[in-house]
Amino acid sequence: MRIEEDIKLGFKDVLIRPKRSTLKSRSDVELQREFTFKHSGCNWSGIPIIAANMDTVGTFRMAEALAAFDVLTAVHKHYSIQQWSDFISRMPDAILRHIMVSTGTSDADFLKLQQILALSPLLRFICIDVANGYSEHFVNFVQKAREACPDKVICAGNVVTGEMVEELILSGADIVKVGIGPGSVCTTRVKTGVGYPQLSAVIECADAAHGLSGQIVSDGGCAVPGDVAKAFGGGADFVMLGGMLAGHDECEGTVVEENGENFMLFYGMSSEDAMKRHVGGVAEYRAAEGKTVKLPLRGPVENSIRDILGGLRSACTYVGASRLKELTKRTTFIRVAEQENQVFTQL
Secondary structure, three states: OOOOOOOOOOHHHEEEOOOOOOOOOHHHOEOOEEEEOOOOOOEEEEEEEEEOOOOOOOOHHHHHHHHOOOEEEEEOOOOOHHHHHHHHHHOOHHHHOOEEEEEOOOHHHHHHHHHHHOOOOOOOEEEEEOOOOOOHHHHHHHHHHHHHOOOOEEEEEEEOOHHHHHHHHHOOOOEEEEOOOOOOOEOHHHHHOOOOOHHHHHHHHHHHHHOOOOEEEEEOOOOOHHHHHHHHHOOOOEEEEOHHHOOOOOOOOOEEEEOOEEEEEEEOOOOHHHHHHHHOOOOOOOOOOEOEEEEEOOOOHHHHHHHHHHHHHHHHHHHOOOEHHHOHHHOOEEEOOOOOOOOOOOO
16 A cells, blocks of 8 residues: 555646737637547547537437537447437438447447447547446457457547556557546445546646557546636547536436426436446446436537537637647646635526
């Protein structure tokens, strides 16, 4: 046993210090980024925000809505082959280019992944998603996927430390998903005592990935648009959002009524509700590591994504970054004890 004394920080622990800027308007900021991925060699340009592969967020309807904003969606792994076929047959090419196909690491998952990818050559992104990316089995699966899909962009995770980011990139991942425990409906830190403050995880993992010409996605922990800016400021190449995109018309959560008001259920993918829905319940050897919450219905997702992108543009103007790519170079974080004056709260 040992203790690391270095302070590790989450998004709530910092603010971004403003700097002199020559930008006249938020409209001058370019949020699109262009990447050439290490292993696949694919080129991609767009706004590097990803809707999380949760079954109430990473839906086909969400993908269709967010593609209009040049934003990616990691479509959850629980759609059938037939549902994928129906979706692909009616979608224009532009939408299919903004989709990540999610998969687990079982033999059945691998077979299903290959069947989905065979439906269209425009499906270029694979998201290999497990809660704990530190297992040898997971690394072997990433290698297997890379061998089978040499021309696909592979995003794999989740991990929170630099050495495992390096391991996954060297094993075939183009992008590594970073985050253990920060999600709004994740209880891993409570159930297991394991985790890592998200901003420090992003900073350390980005340094490791970029040294090998790889990328990272910050997954979890963003509650407000300012957190998205902090993730990019910390070096994240992509930011994945779950709770901030939940509860919208494009989600497929169960709607319940309480005291005459409608709410949508939102739960973590390791929660009891998720496991009951997809695998028949919580296995006797494990504990649920997610919770279920009720969110007020939030209308079309376009309103929320405009708010997020607007906040991101504004953050760039505060530090003089004319392009999102420049934000991390111009970011200085200051540690703080408070984020917001909450003397008055909204009705």
